[in-house]
Amino acid sequence: MTWAEPSRLLWLLALPIVYWLLLPPPPRELRWTPHLAQWQAALGSLRRRPPRRVGLRVVLLLLAAAATVVAFAGPVLVGRPGPSRLVVLFDASASTGARTASGAPAFEVASSLVRDRLAALPPHVEVTLLRCGGPILRRHGASAKTMQDFGAPAGTLGADLVALAASIDGRDDTVVWTVTDGQGQVRLPDAGALSCIPAPGPNAAIVAVRVVDRWPLPTLSLAVDLVAFADGPLAGIVRATGAVAAPVERAVSLPNGAVTTLEFDVERRAEGGGIDVRVAASGDVLPGDDAWIADLPPLPAPRIGVLSDEENGPFVQAAAQALAEEVAGSVVRARAGESVGMLVVDGGAAPIEPGRVRAVCFGTRHDAAAPLGDALEPRVVDWDRDHPLSVGLDLSELRVASALPAALPRGEPFLWAEGSGGERLPLAVVVGDERTASVHFAFRLADSNLPLLPAFPQLLRRAFVRAYGTGAALAVRSPAAAAGEQDLRSPLPAADRALPPFGTPERSLAQAFVLAGLVLLALRAFVR
């Protein structure tokens, strides 16, 4: 035992003085008497108690004061030296989802082991739990001991466990404990404790899926890259199920360590839904990388509305027809109260709020009162090669006879012309958000050769897709395949190393002495 403030023990020297001051005065007269019983009876008749045993009461009071002084001096029980912090490096990469010999995934076995060990730790040990693999997570204290919101096996083991353990172990009374399955690593940590839970076995996985989405057409082209790691070729079956008109099932033979690509088309259902592409192979120990899952949006039934003056010629009608053929829709006349999926407007003025209506407008004024500005005879100088609407299209042959750039709303330009002063003027913009958009050109179809260009149908189709925004996008829900997490045949061999004994902290005895003082005072109350 040691003291936090040993100088305060000097107050104990005051106790003899207190004792001397508390001593009662001695009786002034001493009488030998045979009548002690009569004295006691006389006191009893007056309901007077015999004088208290002052000495014992004083001793108890002094002991309580001494206990208080000792508590004031801060008695401390010296602890045992040793680590007081524990950092657990938990390998939660995708490979830990493999089944062990017991049938349980290595991740669950490791989680159970960590929970049990952490629950048995002394309460003063600070615990930090680091998830290595997939998203980096850090848990501390009680949330670490319960592995709260620790997720499922996923991702690659991005951390260098060897370097991480070496940098942590032994620093600031910290001991490190690595829990891993031994997969995807060059060597295992030499520092600290180690628990290795291997789950070796053959594995077949979907490495990647390339999708050609012909939305709003129902055809979906899939190219599935498969890989297998086994002692020999692995026979498997690839199934595409879910929101498809007819499930697809293909048998494949997967050679060891080589990527096999399987291409097939599926017809998606008009109402949309999830599509599940899954490979099933005998003896596969890791089911987590066997599936590719995506959500398909519902297919539209586009009605292409046309709004144009007679003088604008047949170009807009031809464009609408081309778009209807491209998206398997129909062309209708735009009238009040008519519901259409896409509006094609050529020239004139139409009260269309840019970005709020799915439309493609060619030389259309949206505000009839707005000034027209000068009609240019622009020279197309450039288009955005990376824009979703113009990527891969050749617009070099585009000629525009007349345009009204001032009539364009504010938006995202992707086509420009050179002004009279040499400045770049937008000839086409996209206005809207992720869900609804409209495409605006500064010229009428009749004033350009755009309808004659080969890129025109594709541009219309892209404008249609862009007008629907994310509603037309396919959403992949399955995680990307983790590189290096598929080959489970030969985990690194390692012998487990146990955690070292933890130290015990210093414990203050001040509270115990205060309690002892209170007990002595309580006892004193019963001493007469």
Place this chain on the structure above:
Amino acid sequence: MKRVRALPVVPERFPAGFRTMLRDLLARGPKLRTGRTEQRRAQSRALAQSGTFVGHRPYVCGDDLRRIDWAACARTGELFVKLLEEEDRRTLTILLDLSASLLAGTPPRRLAALRLAAVLGGLALRRLDGLTIVAPGAGRAEAATFAGAGDLDELLRHLDALPVADVAPDAAIATFARRGVAGRIHWISDFAEPRAFEVPLAALRRRGADVVGWLPTMPEDHGAPRRGYVEVIDPENGASLAVPVDDELAAAMQRELELLARRQARLFAQTGCPLVRWASPEATDFRAAVWQDAIGWGLR
């Protein structure tokens, strides 16, 4: 922790002044303050010689001349005194309480008790045939017999040597059971706990003993100090009590002492025995008049 205190010291029991007063008192003879008829009756009872002859013993100075066997003197030329068998009226027994409670008082009650025993015993040696001192708890000196005026000094030595012994009053019954009851019994004690004396006193009465209780009284028996912070200690067990005394407590103590006196009186009244409350004289008070009551009771 209990503090051990030395018991009070009893002053010299029989100093020269007391011995002189005692011899004068015995030589001068009792001055009874009773009427003529009672005086004559007491004298005749004291001077009468009766009993069974059991032998002779040599005459010593102080023996009653009337008890000399002149016939034996004529035959042998030496003085002999006739020894008669002890009978009730010819002998006397003094039962002494040696308990430490008699050490209380100033002077200690034990001093008055021993001197009272000496006066009664001396009177018995002078006037009667024999004397027995019974002191329960005194070991081999528990019972001692004396005869003749010449044993006065031996009696005083015996009394002076008696120790302090804490024995229950019941112990006297065993002594009398072994030795039998001889003559009147003068029981000298403080009778501090009357209940403890009920059984032995009743037992003695059943044996036909004529018991006289002697209680040498002290000022402490009549009242408590009026004020003060007093520690009172029981000499028998050393138990003490620190008592702040005020008028109210002094009055209550007065009532308790009166109650004790009544209980002591009732103790003897129930057995038909007298209890003599006799005021203890000062340690240096050797006036003969102080002992008149004792002499009177001794001659009855």
